[in-house]
Amino acid sequence: MKTRFIFNPRSGRNARRPWLPRHIRDFIAAHRLDASVVATNGPGHATELAREALAAGCNRVIAVGGDGTMNEIAQALLHAPAALGLIPCGSGNGLARHLGLPTNTQRALELAVAPTARTATIDTGVVNGRPFFNAMGSGFDAEISRRFNRLEHRGLPAYARTGFAAFCRRRNEHVIIRSGGRQHALETLLIAVANSEQYGNGAFIAPGARVDDGLLDLVAIRPVGFASAIPLIARLFLGKIHHSSRVVSLRGARFTIERPQPGLIHTDGETHTTGAILEIEVRPRSLRLLVPARDPFTTAPNDPAVLRAVEVPSP
Numbered sequence: 193m194k195t196r197f198i199f200n201p202r203s204g205r206n207a208r209r210p211w212l213p214r215h216i217r218d219f220i221a222a223h224r225l226d227a228s229v230v231a232t233n234g235p236g237h238a239t240e241l242a243r244e245a246l247a248a249g250c251n252r253v254i255a256v257g258g259d260g261t262m263n264e265i266a267q268a269l270l271h272a273p274a275a276l277g278l279i280p281c282g283s284g285n286g287l288a289r290h291l292g293l294p295t296n297t298q299r300a301l302e303l304a305v306a307p308t309a310r311t312a313t314i315d316t317g318v319v320n321g322r323p324f325f326n327a328m329g330s331g332f333d334a335e336i337s338r339r340f341n342r343l344e345h346r347g348l349p350a351y352a353r354t355g356f357a358a359f360c361r362r363r364n365e366h367v368i369i370r371s372g373g374r375q376h377a378l379e380t381l382l383i384a385v386a387n388s389e390q391y392g393n394g395a396f397i398a399p400g401a402r403v404d405d406g407l408l409d410l411v412a413i414r415p416v417g418f419a420s421a422i423p424l425i426a427r428l429f430l431g432k433i434h435h436s437s438r439v440v441s442l443r444g445a446r447f448t449i450e451r452p453q454p455g456l457i458h459t460d461g462e463t464h465t466t467g468a469i470l471e472i473e474v475r476p477r478s479l480r481l482l483v484p485a486r487d488p489f490t491t492a493p494n495d496p497a498v499l500r501a502v503e504v505p506s507p
Contacts (some may be wrong), residue, residue: 193491195227195252197279198238198265203257204282208383212256212281216301225305232261242268250274252482254304257328258282259392263460266316266325275311275480277304278310283340283351284392285460287326290403291388291483308485313477314403319386320466324459325387325479327397330380330451330470332358332413335449338460351393361432364415371410371442378440384411385472388433396431398441406476409489410442446473453496 199213200206213229220227230499232238236254242265245253254277255265262278269276279300280288294300303309318323329337339354369376369383384391386398387408398409416424416438427433434441449470456463480488 193226193252193305193307194248194250195225195254195497196241196248196250197229197256197304198245198261199229199231200238200255200257200261200281201203201231203261206257206281211353212297216256219301223305227305231255233263233281235262239268239368241265244293246272246274250305252277252304254279256281259284259286259460260462262287263284263323263325263462264361267323270316270323270475270478272480275319275482277482278302279311281383282392282461284395286392286460287403289392289394290326290390293483303482303484306485307424308502309482310485312404313409313483314479315406315451316475316482317385317408317472317479318475319385319457319459319470319472320458321384322457322464322466324502326456326460327386327388327391328459328472329382330449330455330457331380332346332362334382334456334458334463335362335382335429337461338456338463341461341463344430359418359421365451365453367412369412369442370448370450371444371446376412376440376442378412379415381413381415385409385447386411387474396433396475397428397436401430404477406474407445408447408453408472408474410444410447412440412442414440427459446471448472 195502232242236262242253252275255262257280259282262422267278278288278293280295319328335358336355343350366379384397386401387403389398390396390400394484398411401409427436451468454467458467
């Protein structure tokens with residue numbers, strides 16, 4: 193089985209672990225694998241490297257990085273025969289956590305090359321032509337991503353500090369959301385459209401979301417002040433944000449969001465400037481992804497059967 197590891201030296205923990213590519217190469221040699229390691233050199237390079245891996249006949253392409261690295265590589269693997277593997281090294285690792293994949297590097301490395309690993313197919317989302325695999329967002333959501341991406345040192349504490357600073361300068365937006373023949377006019381702090389349940393680090397923005405149901409979950413949060421923000425954050429980490437009266441939750445295969453003006457969005461944590469109108473849709477079962485051979489999706493608190501893993505033949 194031919195495997196290509198794509199290592200992002202700037203992702204999350206990787207900036208402090210320059211030795212990791214050497215460790216992976218030693219692992220490859222020790223197990224006599226038909227595999228290689230390449231490193232990215234800037235934004236967008238991971239997509240190019242993933243396309244080269246496909247052209248070279250790789251059966252598995254492994255993202256060694258965070259959600260942004262995963263996004264770039266997955267773009268090249270949409271509808272492709274190769275499977276995506278994840279060695280989560282980012283700050284949030286939302287998709288990996290949602291799927292129950294190991295966040296320990298050694299265990300994730302073993303899964304990435306295990307012949308017993310299961311290949312499942314999951315949905316993906318697209319917003320104005322940009323794919324996302326975990327979540328996208330606008331408003332306050334995108335502003336936090338913009339600020340967070342500028343930090344040298346990341347992690348949950350840094351995210352909290354960044355969120356507080358952004359909240360102090362927050363701007364609400366009046367939006368119109370259309371889906372399923374219905375229209376919703378809302379004043380919002382943020383809008384997130386999720387494929388999985390969580391942003392990462394146990395922050396459940398869309399409890400009950402599934403990556404294989406052919407649907408996306410839209411979560412709009414109405415304007416809040418400091419006093420009402422605190423219980424809302426608690427609900428976020430308890431997996432109960434959808435129980436708040438400040439939250440509007442919708443589920444569908446397509447959404448149109450009209451904003452007052454063009455502005456920022458994020459796709460899996462990476463920010464972009466785009467038009468005032470956001471066209472969002474799901475692409476069902478469009479990405480092959482490696483998951484453990486055992487079924488890790490049994491019901492547990494805040495982890496309700498998140499994936500009906502579908503067996504697909506190896507290429």
